[in-house]
Amino acid sequence: MIRALRLTLLLAAVAAGAALLPAGAAATTPSGVTISTSYPAVAVEPGKLTRFQLTVSSVVEVHQRIDLAIIEAPEGWPVVIRGGANVIDGVMVAGDEAPAVNVDVDVPLSAAEGDYRVVVQATALGGSVTLPLDLRVAEAVGGNVTLTTDFEILRGRADATFRFDLALQNDTPEDITFSLAALAPPGWSTTARPSAEILASTITVLSGESGSVVVETDPPDGVEAGFYPLAVRAAGGGAEAVAQLGVEITGTFSIALIKPDERLNTSVRAGRTTDVLLTVVNNGTAVLTDLTMRSVAPANWEVTFTPAEVAEVAPSQVISVIAAITPSGDAIAGDYSVSLEARAREARDGLDLRATVKTARVWGLVGIGLIAAAIVGLAVVFRLYGRR
Numbered sequence: 001m002i003r004a005l006r007l008t009l010l011l012a013a014v015a016a017g018a019a020l021l022p023a024g025a026a027a028t029t030p031s032g033v034t035i036s037t038s039y040p041a042v043a044v045e046p047g048k049l050t051r052f053q054l055t056v057s058s059v060v061e062v063h064q065r066i067d068l069a070i071i072e073a074p075e076g077w078p079v080v081i082r083g084g085a086n087v088i089d090g091v092m093v094a095g096d097e098a099p100a101v102n103v104d105v106d107v108p109l110s111a112a113e114g115d116y117r118v119v120v121q122a123t124a125l126g127g128s129v130t131l132p133l134d135l136r137v138a139e140a141v142g143g144n145v146t147l148t149t150d151f152e153i154l155r156g157r158a159d160a161t162f163r164f165d166l167a168l169q170n171d172t173p174e175d176i177t178f179s180l181a182a183l184a185p186p187g188w189s190t191t192a193r194p195s196a197e198i199l200a201s202t203i204t205v206l207s208g209e210s211g212s213v214v215v216e217t218d219p220p221d222g223v224e225a226g227f228y229p230l231a232v233r234a235a236g237g238g239a240e241a242v243a244q245l246g247v248e249i250t251g252t253f254s255i256a257l258i259k260p261d262e263r264l265n266t267s268v269r270a271g272r273t274t275d276v277l278l279t280v281v282n283n284g285t286a287v288l289t290d291l292t293m294r295s296v297a298p299a300n301w302e303v304t305f306t307p308a309e310v311a312e313v314a315p316s317q318v319i320s321v322i323a324a325i326t327p328s329g330d331a332i333a334g335d336y337s338v339s340l341e342a343r344a345r346e347a348r349d350g351l352d353l354r355a356t357v358k359t360a361r362v363w364g365l366v367g368i369g370l371i372a373a374a375i376v377g378l379a380v381v382f383r384l385y386g387r388r
Contacts, residue, residue: 032059035131036055036131040132041136043135044136045137047109050107054131057096057097060095063093066090068091069123071121077107081101081104081120103120112137118133144172145169146171147166147242149164150165155250156247157249157251160219162219164232167211168212169205169210170208170209175205176205177237180193180213183230183233185228188217193213193214194213213232213234222285224249227247229244252286253286253344255288257350264351266325267358268355273325274326276325278340282313284315287313292344293321297325297338301338335357337353339351
């Protein structure tokens with residue numbers, strides 16, 4: 001309910017000026033001045049500042065000066081009238097062009113609970129009007145400050161950057177500049193700042209309004225999977241708000257498939273099985289699941305693994321795997337490529353192995369025998385026909 005007092009002032013200057021106007025133009029026009037506030041009675045805590053927003057207007061379209069003054073206030077209470085950032089003693093009004101006027105009442109910390117009154121007087125040419133403002137001093141009625149977010153817990157990998165968007169609500173009667181601070185586990189890189197300014201660490205929130213705060217955090221390298229609590233604190237003007245946050249680290253997923261001797265080549269024989277030792281390592285910080293060994297080999301080659309599947313591989317766990325490579329029986333000598341892969345549900349890694357097929361030893365002996373037989377045959381021929 002808007003409580004207002006209206007004073008109709010007879011502008012003597014207008015009447016006097018009418019006598020100077022040409023005949024037929026003389027007139028006197030009454031003018032009304034209104035001083036009002038939407039909330040003329042408020043409750044406030046001891047030690048807090050409360051603000052009344054006033055409206056000063058006139059039915060006259062001509063600019064006129066309205067003087068303002070505090071004519072009654074509790075003893076020892078600082079009370080000032082402000083326009084913008086200035087302490088003012090009057091305003092210029094014309095019709096509905098109402099300037100913003102505030103009455104700031106600073107309630108002492110020693111103020112006893114009870115009812116108090118401040119009276120504002122508006123004076124124009126020909127008269128004045130008063131507007132009483134009532135205050136009820138009581139504990140825990142001065143409003144509070146809250147810091148909230150739609151998502152208090154975020155979940156992701158350890159190599160991710162986590163961002164929380166928060167709203168800082170100022171439900172006190174004062175404009176407050178808040179200092180922002182973030183609390184995080186050791187080793188975490190965490191910042192709290194206004195959303196509109198990357199380098200700032202403070203934010204000013206007007207009375208009854210809210211501001212946007214951003215909290216960003218980076219986990220340290222090698223952080224283990226688990227839940228990590230965070231907190232952000234906004235403090236200023238004797239008020240404080242804290243938001244409890246959290247990050248659930250799922251860990252990093254990394255797998256490596258290596259050959260222990262670091263040689264990416266091996267010798268094989270057609271139709272025979274050659275065992276190649278491999279090592280699978282979980283280099284991440286989270287468990288790898290459903291590990292399977294796979295291969296891509298030339299046509300009619302066979303590659304089997306022992307073990308071929310592993311349900312889980314813990315962080316830093318090392319698993320030895322035997323890859324049994326069997327070239328086709330008709331494989332000719334030469335180099336062939338065999339691709340090997342360790343694939344988990346979360347990560348994968350592979351290597352390309354050069355398999356060199358060598359001729360079987362028995363075929364070498366057969367070749368030697370054929371050559372020897374050929375030499376013997378030639379010797380016999382020369383002996384039989386050389387005498388002729």
